[in-house]
Amino acid sequence: MKNAIPKSQFKRVHRIVSDKTRQTQRLDEMRSKFLERGYPPQTLNTSETISTTRTSSKDRIPFVHDYHPLSYILHRSISRYWHILGTAHPRIKEFKEPFLPCFRRPRNIRDKLVRADIGTIQQTSTQRFLTNPKYGTFPCLQCTQCNNVTRGSTFYHPHNGKQYNIKGYFTCDTSFVVYLIKCPCGLCYIGETTQPIKDRISKHKSTIRRLSMLWQKFRDHHLKALSWAAQSPDLKPIENLWNVIKRMLDSHKPSNKEELLTFLRQKQCERLVESMLRRMKAVIKYHGYSIKY
Numbered sequence: 001m002k003n004a005i006p007k008s009q010f011k012r013v014h015r016i017v018s019d020k021t022r023q024t025q026r027l028d029e030m031r032s033k034f035l036e037r038g039y040p041p042q043t044l045n046t047s048e049t050i051s052t053t054r055t056s057s058k059d060r061i062p063f064v065h066d067y068h069p070l071s072y073i074l075h076r077s078i079s080r081y082w083h084i085l086g087t088a089h090p091r092i093k094e095f096k097e098p099f100l101p102c103f104r105r106p107r108n109i110r111d112k113l114v115r116a117d118i119g120t121i122q123q124t125s126t127q128r129f130l131t132n133p134k135y136g137t138f139p140c141l142q143c144t145q146c147n148n149v150t151r152g153s154t155f156y157h158p159h160n161g162k163q164y165n166i167k168g169y170f171t172c173d174t175s176f177v178v179y180l181i182k183c184p185c186g187l188c189y190i191g192e193t194t195q196p197i198k199d200r201i202s203k204h205k206s207t208i209r210r211l212s213m214l215w216q217k218f219r220d221h222h223l224k225a226l227s228w229a230a231q232s233p234d235l236k237p238i239e240n241l242w243n244v245i246k247r248m249l250d251s252h253k254p255s256n257k258e259e260l261l262t263f264l265r266q267k268q269c270e271r272l273v274e275s276m277l278r279r280m281k282a283v284i285k286y287h288g289y290s291i292k293y
Helices: 004-016 020-036 041-052 071-080 082-088 109-113 197-220 237-251 257-263 266-274 276-285
Strands: 062-066 100-104 154-156 163-165 177-182 188-193
Touching (some): 071 082, 177 197, 266 276
16 A cells, blocks of 8 residues: 555656646655655655556557456466467567456446336327226217217127126227127127227228129129128138148248149148038028137
8 A cells, every 4th residue: 555655646647747847846746745754765766667657558459358256267368378369460460469358347236226217208198088087989079980989888799688898998099999890680790900990990881882882783783692791701711721821831932833833732722612611601600700710
């Protein structure tokens, strides 16, 4: 400690004072103060000599890593074989000087326990009610699909008449919902969507209008059309065919159309077409609910 204090103070003078004349003056003043406090002159001479000696790290390669109590073992191993790099690459002057070990503070308990401040999360939703809203479905009163929304907090099963409560507040703008559409025949269609329910209702109405025009053309040509439900993947064999093609691509990985057709068997397509009669019977049996296909 007695030798470290003069050494650190002399180094401080060298760092702060850049002018050589004033630097010598400040060093003499610092030396006089240490002598007044009883420091031996030999200790001051040694400390002042060490403080003026600077090791140049300009041509040394820094080796930065997290500090560990056993890091000296790694440094010792690198220093032992560092001369191999200088011998193998004599033109690289950085390999002639020893590497410069540099430590980086590792993660401590504070870093592991304290979370980073990511700022305040902006609230995107606006408060529409002074109190808690009632549960149920309500028209938003801002779109053209409001007259298709039934206001209420309950709905009934079409067969057994069981009553179900709606747990939540939903309007035409609500997305990510499971919805129910009542049919004049007494049955209900249940669907799910990730988009606003008003957009989904608009698509249902468009499908109904398009199918009505198609049925009119069939009737004009004296053809019988099947009553096809919207969004009914159970009645679409193409969905099963896509699944077969997907598994085939994962296993065989064909590179062109010809290779794909060689792996795709004709019997598979025939079985899917022949399953249409069984699919329609199953849909009629379960009143339009999900079937095994």
